[in-house]
Amino acid sequence: MRRIAVAVLGVGLLLSACSPTTTRGNVQNAPVNPNAGLDMRDHRYCEILTVYRNGFGVQAEVFNTFGLNECPDSEWNSINADQLKRQTGALAVVKNGPRAWAMDEVQGRDGSVAGKQVTFGAITMIQRATVPLSLSQVKSGIVTPYAEQLVNRSSTYIYRGGKPVRELISPEGKVYVMQTYDLTTSPTAAALENLGTRLKLPAGWQYREFTPQTDLRLDVNGQATVTRDDLQNTYQYAPTLVN
Structure with missing residues (x-):
């Protein structure tokens, strides 16, 4: 479960x-x-x-x-x-x-x-x-990693400029931005620095980390699309971001 x-x-x-x-x-x-x-x-x-x-x-x-x-x-x-x-x-x-x-x-x-x-x-x-x-x-009790799930929500997530942002990119070029990480697989924020080497990405998927110079805002109006990786970290689809 x-x-x-x-x-x-x-x-x-x-x-x-x-x-x-x-x-x-x-x-x-x-x-x-x-x-x-x-x-x-x-x-x-x-x-x-x-x-x-x-x-x-x-x-x-x-x-x-x-x-x-x-x-x-x-x-x-x-x-x-x-x-x-x-x-x-x-x-x-x-x-x-x-x-x-x-x-x-x-x-x-x-x-x-x-x-x-x-x-x-x-x-x-x-x-x-x-x-x-x-x-x-x-x-x-099984949900496949890298599969999408919908949630009803209206909110804005803000990622401050100058701080790292971590993303999954699907084979279709859809970008998902990390919203939470699992402390049982990455006990500290520093442990995320090598996350890309630890993930078992399916064929065609990519992981990347970048540092925006200005604030990044992710708006959801009514329904969000989320996914997770194989280390239990979760990500939200960001339709305004393009690979």
Whole structure:
């Protein structure tokens, strides 16, 4: 089930539009850092996904710690997904993380807001998105790296000039910009410096890193397309960028 989490991460990034949640847990009202989205790069966070039936399909409710805490190791490691599954009545509960942000700032708009706060174990999280999944995804837990997934979101990611930007390029020339990286495969930002040599890129795919001289803005109005590499890092399609 971990691969489901990795696929919908980025799917469930902050400032996503949320639909009502059915998650059962301890609802909290912890203070949220109002400036967290202004200085994000390399900040750590964790995610939990709770998967439920929704009519004839299933959906994942995505919660993360951003703006509340940086997901302390001891508290994160003490969370038992099977126990949470029983407590919430979910079809599945998936832990995803720890991870870190690759952009510098995020701006939400058009009603993109956070949902309610829930405590899992000793960690308080905010609902960030509700993402539809196929039954086959839930049963198999498999999502292929370098495949696309859609998420409803209206937001702008900002990458500051003078800082590295990392991209995947598809055989068709579509450019995907890294939005988060997995701290279990790249424990520090410095570990990303040799990422290109560690990826097992499919035929025709490319990886590149560059440093823009001015700020790079990636706008999404309603729906984002995301993908991931084989080391669990996630990327957003940037239609305004051309290979």
